[in-house]
Every structure is written in structure tokens, then in C-alpha cells.
Amino acid sequence: MAVKVAGSSLSFSKQPLDVALRELANLGFSFVDIGAMEGWAHINPSEVASQPQKFVEKLRTLCEQFRLKPVAFNAGLGTDDLSEQQRRLSALCFVARELSVPVITLGTAPRNTPLEREVHRFRQLVAVARKFGVTIAFEPHFFQIAENPKVALALVEQVDGLKITLDPSHFTVQGLRLDDYRFLLPHIAHVHFRDAGTKGWDEIQVPMGKGQVDFGAIVKALKELGYEGAISCEYIDTIGNLDIRENLIALKSLLSSLIASNGSARYHYGGETVERRRTKMRKIPVALQLYSVREDCAKDLVGTLKAVAEMGYEGVEFAGYHGRSAQELRKMLDDLGLKVAGTHTGIDTLRGDELKKTIEFNQILGNKFLIIPWIGEEWRRTKDDWLRFADFLNELADKVKPEGMFVGYHNHHFEFQQKFDGQNLWDILFSATKPEVVMQLDTGNAMHGGVSADEILEILKRYPGRAKTIHLKEFSSTNPKAVLGEGEVKWKEVLTLCDTVGGTEWLIIEQESYAYAPIECVRKCLENLKAIMESM
Secondary structure, three states, X not given: OOOEEEEEHHHHOOOOHHHHHHHHHHOOOOEEEEEEEOOOOEOOHHHHHHOHHHHHHHHHHHHHHOOXXXXXXXXXXXXXXXXXXXXXXXXXXXXXXXXXXXEEEEOOOEOOOOHHHHHHHHHHHHHHHHOOOOEEEEOOOOOEHHHOHHHHHHHHHHOOOOEEEEOOHHHHXXXXXXXXXXXXXXXXXXXXXXXXXXXXXXXXXXXXOOOOOOHHHHHXXXXXXXXXXXXXXXXXXOOOOOOHHHHHHHHHHHHHHHHHOOOOOOOOOOOOOOOOOOOOOOOOOEEEEHHHHHHHHHHOHHHHHHHHHHHOOOEEEEOOOOXXXXXHHHHHHHHHOOEEEEEEOOHHHHOOOHHHHHHHHHHHXXXXXXXXXXXXXXXXXXXXXXXXXXXXXXXXXXXXXXXXXXXXXXXXXXXXXXXXXXXXXXXXXXXXXXXXXEEEOEHHHHHHOOOOHHHHHHHHHHOOOOOOEEEEOOOOOOOOOOOOOOOOOOHHHHHHHHHHHHOOOEEEEOOOOOOOOHHHHHHHHHHHHHHHHHOO
16 A cells, blocks of 8 residues: 555645645645644534534535545644543544544643653543544654653553654754654654754744755655555645745655655755756657647648648647548548647537537547637626536536546636636636646736736646646737747746646647748747757
8 A cells, every 4th residue: 555645734724624625636635634723723623522423524525525535633632621632532533433534643742741641641542542443643743742752752652552643844853863763663653744944943844955854764764664654745834934835746746756766756846955857857748739820721731730740749739620520630640640639629519418529529539638718708707607617617527537538728818817806717717626627828828918927837836737738828028929939938937847746748839929920930939949948
């Protein structure tokens, strides 16, 4: 069984639980560690104790909605009264059992608490959890009794059944390294990870790659011991002023690499203490959106496709089929060695009986990306219309998934100009859609809508894994006919994010304004893109 990488709801503790779970799902997590911190986030154990079944149903519904499997509760019982602690924990354990959550993490008492008192407390709490088949683990926490690894060991050895949730940041800030607490690893039931420095509480949470946590060595040691639990990415939004999403992306990427490679990561986005990738960015194939040369296609489709292939494009994205059947198009493409990077597909062809025909057509083409390029006013007058469109995309994603296909949406400019309740239409849509729904970001269109070059990068970071196909279109505030590489888009940064964060499978060039013949414009775009890639 592989070690699971989970997101912590405490990363978004300032938000309601449903929003926090949506954020984690959008970041590509499949597992979640849910905060149950009295008076803070996201569940109050005192309320759970009053209506445990209600919380079972609430959490089950939310986790199913966002396709997240809970793997742990991170709990703060919020009372010094031991009998009340037992009552609240009993309710949490009931919920955990019903949701198949194996571990509940608890904190320990302040550092000056007598060890005997803490041993007695945990014996009572473990006895409660044992009735429900749930494991209790404590986190050795800076400022608490178990901040010293030797005290943590004494506590776990004196309480039968008690385990440890390892958060190495609490040891790192004390200047301790793995060898100083390696003896705790056989007792680990869960793990919390974030990077940290060595200068006390002020460095309990630092940007990925800026600290001293040796993630690779810890993961390798755990795997050698046969650890099969979960590791939670636990950057918390109430500590410091970090970009939580960016650091979660970097940590998640690193852990996935470490787990797959037994503790040896070749690269992770944003890191400095991990060995950087020395090769060029992975080879993402480049396609042309044929709308760029639509008039040429209308006059001579075969000749235009031949010219596109000879330029070095590896695929094409259709925006209309020029009266040809799927079989005819497929033969043309096969003869020229071109693949299909996607089709711009009208929304009406994805509804009712038309959907089956569209799927069959695209299966013959060899295409898996069905991208909606435009929606009418009935879908975009109000915020509720956009949420209705999101529901439509979610349902459609489920329908085409068994066919190995994806559905997505392509932006124009207005999605970034119009707002409801302070949120632009793009964020309304993609914060309400499933991770499977493709975000086909058109860089030029977005910047025409007022998005800055830096904000383009933030969009890609905000929706990791969602840019499976992307439109590379130039924008210039001084030259409306600029081709790719001659404007203001930060192409190296965009390509790096496509490589490391976006999950991009196709880079699709599109040109809609022409300083010279369209076929020459798209040739120049590809030449410039290749030069940019070569320089990276």
C-alpha cells in the first residue's frame, strides 16, 4: 500500500470547511486531514459531542462532493476537564469510525506539566478510542511537554496503544535533525509536513526550499520501516504571510516524487534545498488552433494541414470540420503524422442525444479534449447562471470520463472583467467545478480582459493540474498584431508552470491578428516558441 499525500483543512482555516475542502480539491488532493479544533477550525468537538450523527452525515456529504477521502482528524478538545475531554473524544471517535478515519491527532499539555499527569490523561483517552477502533496519536509540539524527543518517547512507551503524529518542523526550530529523533519513527501513525528554519517559533513555517527540513531522508526512513499511513501537507494560513497555495503545490509535488522514488527527489517546483532539475523542461507537444488559419483551411484543408505539419507542429485543435467526416479528417492527420490536441465543441453538441454523436466523432479523431469555446447569454447573466454552467460541466465530466475524455471551457476577455460579489467569472466557474474539468486558459484573451502578466501566472498556480491544454496567445499593449514572443506575456514562467503545476498535455498556439499572412504568422509563433524553450 502506497503512502498517501493529504491536504490539511487547516491550510484554509480562515474559511468555512466546505470552502477549505474545495480549495484542497482544486489543488489536486484526493485525501484530507480535517481540523477539529475547538473554537478555531473546522469542527468544534463540543458540538460533535451533542450531535455526532449529524457530523457524520455532514462530513460524508462534503467529502463525497469534493471527492476527498478523510484520513485523519487533527483535534483540539478545548477543555482541561478530563471527563469532558473523554466525552468529546468519544463523539469524534464515533465520527471517525463511521467515516473510516484511522487516526485522531491530539496535542499535549504545556511543557512544565508533570509527565505522570500526561501519561494518566492519555491512558484514559486511548481507552476511549480503543472502543471505536481508532488510533490516538499526539504531536510533539514546540512549547509543549513532548517538544523534547526523549520525553515524547517516554510518553508513548508508557501508554499502551498511543502513537505519534510526526511534525518535524517542531524539532527543526529547536535545531534538531532527523538523527536526534529517529528513534520515534517506529511509533509514527501520521505525519504533518511543512518546511521550517532553525531559529525558534518565528521559523516554524517558511517557504518550501527555504528551510532545513530534510523531507527526503524522513520519507526514506519511514518507507524503510514499512510506514503505510498518510502524510499531510500542513501549511497553515494563520502563520506568517505565505502564499499557501504555492507552498502546498510545491510540497505536494515534492512528496509525490519522494514517495515514488524512495526518498530521492530530482526536482520540485520552488525548492532550493532539493536538487534542481538539470535537464530542460519536459517535452510538451505543441499544436496549432486551426482557427488561426481558418480561411486557409476553408480553401485547402489538406494543403494547410500539410504546411502546418511541415512547420513542426505536432498536433492541431479543431474549430469546425469544414464539411469533412471524422474518418476523412483522421486519414488526413494520420497521413501527415499529426495528432488531435482537442476540439472546440459547441455546447449544444454536448447536450442530450447529440452528446453520443460528439463522443463517437471525437473517438474516431483520436481526441479526448472537448472544449467549449463560447456560451450564450442564458448561461452568463447572473452568478447563478455561472454556477448552473459549472454544474453542467461537472455532470458532463462524469459522462465523458468512462470514454477517457475531458470537458473544458475556453476564456475570452469578459470572464475577467465582469464580477459578482467581488469574484470574477473565471474564478466563480473554476472554484465550482471538479478537478477533471479542463481550464483552457487563453493568455492573450485574459490579458485583453485586464489580467496582468503576473496574474496569468497566479491563475495557473491557483488551479494546479487544470491546464491540461492551454492557448498560447501573445498580448501587447503597443502592437495588437504581435506574434508569440513579441509582447508582454512572460513565456518562460508560463511554460515552467505548465511543466510543473498545470498538468499540461498540449501547448496550443493561437493567433487571431495578422501583421502578414496567417500561415506565416503561425510559422513565426512556432519558431519563437521553440527558441524560448531552447533557452530555458
